[in-house]
Amino acid sequence: MKKIFTLVFLVSFWTLMAINTTKVTCPTVTATPLSETLCSGQTTNIQLSSNVANTTYSWNVIPSGVSGCFSGSGNSINQTLTTTGFSSGSVTYIITPYADACTGVSITVSITVDPRPEIFAPTLPQSICSGESTGISIFSAIPGTTFTWNIVQNGVTGAMAGSSSTYPLHISDILTTTGNTSGTAIYTIIPSLNGCSGNPVTITLTVNPLPDINIPDGLICMDESTNTVLTPYVLDTSLSTSDYIFQWYFNGNLIPEAENSTYSADSAGDYRVIATNTTTECTSTATTNVIESYPAQSASATYEEQFDGNYTVTVTTNGSGTYLYQMDAGVLQTSNVFTGVLFGQHAIHVTDSNGCSDLMLNLDLPEIIQQDLAISPNPVTDILTINNDQIITKVIALNHLGQLVFEKESNSKNVQIDLSVLNAGIYFIIIDSDKTETLKIVKN
Incomplete structure (x- = not known):
């Protein structure tokens, strides 16, 4: 504390009239905060205050690895600090207060500045x-x-x-x-x-994106007798030759001069294509397997009358492939037998699942004069009566296992058979006349 003395004299012969003494308080500075850690590029916000009104503040700086700090004065320190290297730096602020012609005690504020990673x-x-x-x-x-x-x-x-x-x-x-x-x-x-x-x-x-290639497995049609190629299989990438380059391989070996988006395969084996986009240089690989298929060389058809007045038609092919059969633009079927075929003209198409065969047959079936055959009763308990407009020569009964359980010779249009001794169940009655007919009955 600093003391200031003021002497006041009133001179009236030999008399000291008054002596006054005034006390002055020196300022003390407070900084908030006293220490702080900042990131490089951030700004300090050091607020300064004192116990004495109208105090002014000045500061000096001691930097280490930091730029942006400088000495100055004011009521706050707001400086943007930046590290000068890749490690932390620091700044020490030495702050001194001043008021009423009195300089107070200095304090220090320490700021640590951490670098920002790059x-x-x-x-x-x-x-x-x-x-x-x-x-x-x-x-x-x-x-x-x-x-x-x-x-x-x-x-x-x-x-x-x-x-x-x-x-x-x-x-x-x-x-x-x-x-x-x-x-x-x-x-x-x-x-x-x-x-x-x-x-x-x-x-x-x-x-x-990668080139989009999808080549399904395929086949080549071969003449079985001469072993020559009838129809090759075209491998198609569906890509443009202006945008892609191609390399074709057969059984692991590069095919010379095969550089188009398609390749006509004439041998069975494994094929591979590599397509490369000329702009992006992205590539895709696709593999496919090609097999041989042998078409039918010829075909013929035979037919058999059914008792109901329709026909059963059987197609015979000359070839070792797997064939499909179609009659009169109907549904393709794997069976070579057509049942319930009406009389008249019919067209039979023979092909295969591979598309190698393509044979056509024309067939003219004559009209059948329908017989009148009746059995009663059905179900039957004992006596079964059979009536026919043609002479019945034999009647046979089979059980559901195909075993013969009854047989009777006949020379009549009307036949009665006694089934009372048979067990209950399903039986098949075979009737021979000018043709053979099989009927199913139920025995009570």
Whole structure:
């Protein structure tokens, strides 16, 4: 504390009239905060106050590895501090108060400034092919840097947001296009160290689709007798030769001069094509297997009358393939037998599942004079009566196992048979006249 003395004299011969004494308080400075840690690029906010009104403040600085600090005066210190290297720096502020012609005791404020990590990325791919890795590698000059990244995908799948403290950072997402056009994956990577975030880096990857190739397995039609090719199988990539280049392989060997989008296969075996987009250099591989098929050389048809007045038609083919049969533009069937065929003219088409066979037969079936055959009763308990407009020569009964249980010779249009001794069940009655007919009965 500083004391100021004021002497006042009133001179009236030999008399000292008054002596006054005034006390003055020197200022004390308070700083808020006294210490602080900032990230590089942040601004101090040191507020100064004192116990004495109208105190003014001045400060000097002692920097270490920090720029942006300078001596000055005022009621607060607001300075933007930046580290000058890759390690933490500091600033010491020496603050002195002054009031009423009295200089107070100085105090110090210590500010630590942590660096913000920076990202260094070598040359990165600007585009990749669908199914490839991103191949992103990120470095920082400051060990201990951690990384956080966000993603935005457009027409792409496989990109994932994340974080890592591994140094250097490697992001190896496998990106796939969702369609036949290019998509993008945008990675925004933010470095951080000791709570200080560095400037984000944005990496945009274009993901190009692979050539879309789909060649089904096929076959070549061969003449079985001469072993010559009747119809080759055309392998078609459905791609344009102006946009793609092609390499064809047969049983693992490159086919010379096969550079078109299609290839006519004339031998059975394994085929492979590699298509490369001339712009994106993305490639796709497709494989297919080609087999041999032998067409039917000839075909013939025979027919048999049925008791109901229709026909059963049987087609015989000369060949070793698997054939399909069609009558009168009906449904293709694997069986070579047609039942319930009406009289009249019919066209029979013989082909195969491979499309190698193509034979046509014309058949003219005569009209059948319908017989009048009746049995009663059905179900039957004992006596079964059979009436026919033709002479019945024999009646046979079979059980459901096909075993003979009854047989009777006849020379009449009307026959009665006694089935009372048979067990209950289903039986088949075979009636021989000018033709043979089989009927099913139920025995009570």
